[in-house]
Amino acid sequence: MILLFNIGFLKISWVDIIDITLVSILLYQVYKLMKGSVAVKIFLGFLSLYLIYLVVDASGMELVTTILGQFMEVGVIAAIILFQQEIRKFLLIIGKTTDLNREYIFKGFLWKRNSGDGRNINVNAMIEAVKALGGSNTGALIVLSKTSELKFYAESGDIINAEVSKRLLLAIFNKYSPLHDGAVIIHQGIIKAARCILPVSERDDLPANLGLRHRAAIGMSEMTDTMVLVVSEETGEMSVVRNGMIHKNLSTQELRKKVNAYLFEDKARRRRKAESRDESIPDLLIKEEER
Template identity: 35%
Template sequence: MPFFDIPILKLLANTVDILLVWYVIYKLIMVIRGTKAVQLLKGIFVILLVKIISDHLYLKALSWMMEQALTWGFLAIIIIFQPELRRALEQLGRGKLFSRSGTPEEEEQEKVVEAIIKATDYMAKRRIGALISIERETGMSDYIETGIPLDSKISSELLINIFIPNTPLHDGAVIIQKHNVAAAACYLPLSESPFISKELGTRHRAALGISEVTDSVTVVVSEETGSVSLTKNGELHRDLSPEKFKELLRNELLSQTKSKQSSSARWNWRVNKSDR
């Protein structure tokens, strides 16, 4: 008896075959998700639906038109969506097509995190004061309206240029909303907590103030010392090393995969110098 004629092994082989096909389809959907190819798939689905209906209702002319659209449509797809197909083939060649990948939302958030980290590192080394607040669940539209609207794609270069001293937008806070720089030169509420040291500068007070009324994460770069701080939920962590800052920022903004160990990181109120 041939090996694959054994019923259990044949059933197992068929199951594995189906799972692999579904996995390939899933990864292909992840590749085209968020691109214009999604609208194309909807159009193909509509054509197939019309073709099936016309066949059942014996609408020969309409059925012939849909058949021609499907026959020649695939050639048009190859021409029109050549960039997307090339990208998929490149990913396959690099072995990334079937690697674990995030959703477009996660990828956009990752870009935000990387831009902030890069800009913060640059400004900290040169002691360029900065105040960057990232909106999460609680809306910050009221504070965005106090600044200069930008609605620009976020990049480290843009953040650095905003905070260069003596430029029109450097004084105030940048607010990031939905992966974009929503506005610059925004006014944030100063914390009124009686437990804050009087030595704490305006930027840190504003960062603590906004963290007390929203769930935003706010990054502060000290103009005096170049130290980096981060606030969240009325808590302040100062003098962060580059590695610790990256860890905290990633844990907060990429919170879906946050570990318990990272979420229990200590937050303290140690203040060394006054910061503006």
């Protein structure tokens, strides 16, 4: 071990610096995750007690160390209970950003060969339905997913398992329909469920004019690799949300372009790679991307 500093009993090496840096980054990310919520105050209080525990332990105060040590052992379990929503959100973010979540890693396996390319989604029917909903100022929330059926969120609503069609979407979001209040989840051309409950974003930098429907769309896109289509009930404005970013007041052509870019981005990536290697592109792939 290569020492950088040696001040009395304190010895610092490259490993110690890396260790401190990683812990600092982790604590900062956890703080960002809980910023603006009540949980951050509990987290700071728990962290303060832990720092006090380290100080009294290093000072040799056996009685205080024993008391705080017992509290810290129970405190770990208490922290898991208190921060269960934040822990779940943190793990979802990690799972979303890691390469293990990328579907093309598993495309070589038999059970993954035909999934996740968006090929079976009736884009025209979905766009026409959203256009009609916007024209009648009917609020709508549609979640598009390529990599997951989102069973956790689908089970919060009513399971449908029907092919996407314009009339079905219009019937679901009809103001007098019992299914209109909530989100529709679509996976590989199938409406998995309706009246689904989505997580609401807790960001404090969102504009005040965004309603609960738009905040739910942002929250869903932050936690999952999905694209969410939103139709405003007040203005009929069509919006798209992806990775926590919202694109408002879109035309039908812009909406179609963004949906196709999301559904067929893997094909577009392969096409760009093939063009960079001067390889020929199958006509079928080109037609599917242009559709």
